[in-house]
Amino acid sequence: MKNSTFSRKRRWLSAPYVIWMLLFTIIPLCIVIYYAFTDSVTGAFTLSNIGGILDYATIFLRSIWLSVAATLICLVVGYPVAYAISQMKPNMQRLLQLLIMLPMCMSFLLRTLAWVALLEDTGILNNVITALGLSPLPLIRNSGAVILGMVYNYLPYMILPLYSAISKINPRLIEAAEDLGCNKTRTFTKVILPLSIPGILSGITMVFVPAVSTFYISQKLGSPGTVMVGDIIESQFKGAYNPNLGAAMSLILMILIFLCIGVTNKVTANDSEEVAN
Amino acid sequence: MNHELIRLENLTMEFEGTRILDNLNLTIENGKFLTLLGPSGCGKTTTLRIIGGFLTPSSGTVLFDGKPINDIPAYKRQINTVFQNYALFPHLDVYDNIAFGLRISRLKEDEIDRRVTEMLRVVSLKGFENRSVASLSGGQQQRVAIARALVNRPKVLLLDEPLGALDLRLRKDMQNELKRIQQEIGITFIYVTHDQEEALSMSDTVVVMDSGRIQQVGTPEDIYNEPANAYVADFIGESNILDGTMLEDYKIRFFGRTFDCLDKGFTPNEPVDVVIRPEDVDIVDPSEGRLCGTVTNVTFKGVHYDTIVNFSGFKWLIQTTDFHPEGSRIGIRLNPDDIHVMHKSEYSGMFGDYSSYSAEYDEIAVAEESEEE
Numbered sequence: 001m002k003n004s005t006f007s008r009k010r011r012w013l014s015a016p017y018v019i020w021m022l023l024f025t026i027i028p029l030c031i032v033i034y035y036a037f038t039d040s041v042t043g044a045f046t047l048s049n050i051g052g053i054l055d056y057a058t059i060f061l062r063s064i065w066l067s068v069a070a071t072l073i074c075l076v077v078g079y080p081v082a083y084a085i086s087q088m089k090p091n092m093q094r095l096l097q098l099l100i101m102l103p104m105c106m107s108f109l110l111r112t113l114a115w116v117a118l119l120e121d122t123g124i125l126n127n128v129i130t131a132l133g134l135s136p137l138p139l140i141r142n143s144g145a146v147i148l149g150m151v152y153n154y155l156p157y158m159i160l161p162l163y164s165a166i167s168k169i170n171p172r173l174i175e176a177a178e179d180l181g182c183n184k185t186r187t188f189t190k191v192i193l194p195l196s197i198p199g200i201l202s203g204i205t206m207v208f209v210p211a212v213s214t215f216y217i218s219q220k221l222g223s224p225g226t227v228m229v230g231d232i233i234e235s236q237f238k239g240a241y242n243p244n245l246g247a248a249m250s251l252i253l254m255i256l257i258f259l260c261i262g263v264t265n266k267v268t269a270n271d272s273e274e275v276a277n
Numbered sequence: 278m279n280h281e282l283i284r285l286e287n288l289t290m291e292f293e294g295t296r297i298l299d300n301l302n303l304t305i306e307n308g309k310f311l312t313l314l315g316p317s318g319c320g321k322t323t324t325l326r327i328i329g330g331f332l333t334p335s336s337g338t339v340l341f342d343g344k345p346i347n348d349i350p351a352y353k354r355q356i357n358t359v360f361q362n363y364a365l366f367p368h369l370d371v372y373d374n375i376a377f378g379l380r381i382s383r384l385k386e387d388e389i390d391r392r393v394t395e396m397l398r399v400v401s402l403k404g405f406e407n408r409s410v411a412s413l414s415g416g417q418q419q420r421v422a423i424a425r426a427l428v429n430r431p432k433v434l435l436l437d438e439p440l441g442a443l444d445l446r447l448r449k450d451m452q453n454e455l456k457r458i459q460q461e462i463g464i465t466f467i468y469v470t471h472d473q474e475e476a477l478s479m480s481d482t483v484v485v486m487d488s489g490r491i492q493q494v495g496t497p498e499d500i501y502n503e504p505a506n507a508y509v510a511d512f513i514g515e516s517n518i519l520d521g522t523m524l525e526d527y528k529i530r531f532f533g534r535t536f537d538c539l540d541k542g543f544t545p546n547e548p549v550d551v552v553i554r555p556e557d558v559d560i561v562d563p564s565e566g567r568l569c570g571t572v573t574n575v576t577f578k579g580v581h582y583d584t585i586v587n588f589s590g591f592k593w594l595i596q597t598t599d600f601h602p603e604g605s606r607i608g609i610r611l612n613p614d615d616i617h618v619m620h621k622s623e624y625s626g627m628f629g630d631y632s633s634y635s636a637e638y639d640e641i642a643v644a645e646e647s648e649e650e
Contacts, residue, residue, distance in 0.1 A: 172364035178351040179358045180378035194368045
């Protein structure tokens with residue numbers, strides 16, 4: 001009795017957030033869905049917007065491939081870093097965590113523009129290269145530069161969940177693996193890696209989701225050949241002025257992201273159930 | 278069959294300037310249940326971890342089957358460990374946990390299956406193969422940990438306070454279970470505990486440790502009946518420890534009286550510590566007693582009464598099934614085999630006086646123990 005009144009009272013504490021969500025997430029989402037299924041001129045129901053996305057299939061595929069590549073690079077680069085940090089003394093761990101988060105304190109736009117300055121044909125890197133008597137390299141306006149920009153911007157989101165998962169592994173489990181005959185390599189593959197799966201999955205989600213919907217990085221570091229979904233959605237609202245098609249694209253992108261999160265959560269949930277104790 | 282399996286030679290361990298093990302020497306025979314017993318910080322767990330290969334001693338040698346193994350990593354030793362709090366792999370079920378070591382040594386699946394099934398029988402966990410380890414009770418997790426270690430057929434099983442996390446009832450059951458398993462498998466068990474009762478009831482050999490040094494090695498009976506010094510006498514069971522003088526062989530003098538005893542080999546008139554176990558004292562009528570005292574405190578303990586008796590200023594603990602009320606005058610009699618004589622040691626005078634005894638002592642002691650590591 002007492003409990004239920006208490007929880008009823010407490011429930012009201014969430015009211016501001018519920019209202020916020022309703023006003024700025026649920027209602028806009030409904031508007032997006034409405035636009036996606038209506039004609040831009042007549043306002044009648046239509047599937048042509050969704051169908052129209054097929055013209056942009058290559059861009060969708062490219063977005064997925066570029067962000068998958070960036071996510072994998074983040075994983076490969078981030079895992080050893082996260083592992084190394086987890087093995088250090090507590091003070092060092094805190095310091096390095098801070099350093100990893102430091103770029104996140106700097107404006108995203110500024111960080112991307114800084115890369116433009118570095119990679120440009122007449123940029124800092126190419127100036128160094130030409131000064132050494134070599135011919136300048138095409139460092140910018142290609143997929144590589146876009147992937148680099150995404151890796152640079154999203155790497156902390158990979159390292160932090162990985163670090164948190166790895167540092168939670170009970171050191172006795174590692175000793176137990178050694179006790180049962182595992183050398184360093186097999187201790188890693190049989191115990192450390194399986195136990196860091198929740199971190200790997202949340203890292204993948206945290207990098208892939210913003211990467212696949214990014215638009216600024218590809219504009220600044222890419223070329224017309226590396227346009228991503230985020231860019232064409234932006235252009236539907238700003239340049240081409242076809243918000244209905246833009247809404248349809250956003251919707252499909254959102255569904256793709258949901259699918260990704262859904263799969264991740266399903267695997268993580270099964271896994272964390274076992275890891276819980 | 279009972280040949281030497283492990284020998285620790287001059288083992289010293291220092292960590293950040295603190296000496297954790299001080300020149301430890303110990304021989305462990307094959308097939309024995311040996312217990313390292315001592316309070317928190319005495320070096321028992323360190324010793325176990327050195328044998329397991331998880332720590333490298335600062336100096337000294339670990340010999341296994343006569344060969345030094347200091348430089349052999351844990352994974353190459355024919356030794357398995359049951360860790361404190363079990364350290365079961367949370368991502369594997371019961372079967373896969375037990376099969377872990379066998380898969381690492383790349384045994385054939387049918388051989389693995391045979392051995393895991395056999396082990397599940399030994400630890401009475403048949404039917405639990407596919408359960409997740411998180412769904413098991415403490416006692417069941419304990420059994421999985423034992424099975425996971427034993428299935429590899431090690432020559433030695435190390436157990437680091439394996440029953441510490443279990444409640445009293447379960448702990449008693451598991452004590453019997455462990456002893457049964459050890460006798461069935463017939464390999465050496467090296468067991469670490471701070472619980473003297475556990476040590477006495479399971480072990481073939483008890484090694485009492487304090488401050489990184491071995492205080493006494495012996496059978497449970499030796500340790501209890503012939504403690505080597507005041508520390509051991511106090512740590513194992515209850516003891517009244519008195520100052521005495523060994524007049525000659527079989528003659529001991531304390532409290533101004535001379536008693537017959539069974540000890541010999543001391544220098545004439547050597548000052549010694551005398552141990553008298555509370556349960557060995559016979560209470561008689563004051564007129565018949567060798568010593569007479571006044572009861573100052575009585576606590577009912579179930580099987581017996583803890584009776585504190587004041588003998589001219591020195592208080593003894595006497596355990597008796599007869600009730601003697603506070604304030605009554607009693608006499609005591611001591612048989613020669615009730616008196617245990619020990620050489621003086623650094624621990625003399627530190628233990629065995631019940632002057633400040635109170636029933637709360639037991640509770641304080643229990644609380645201190647549970648804080649361990």
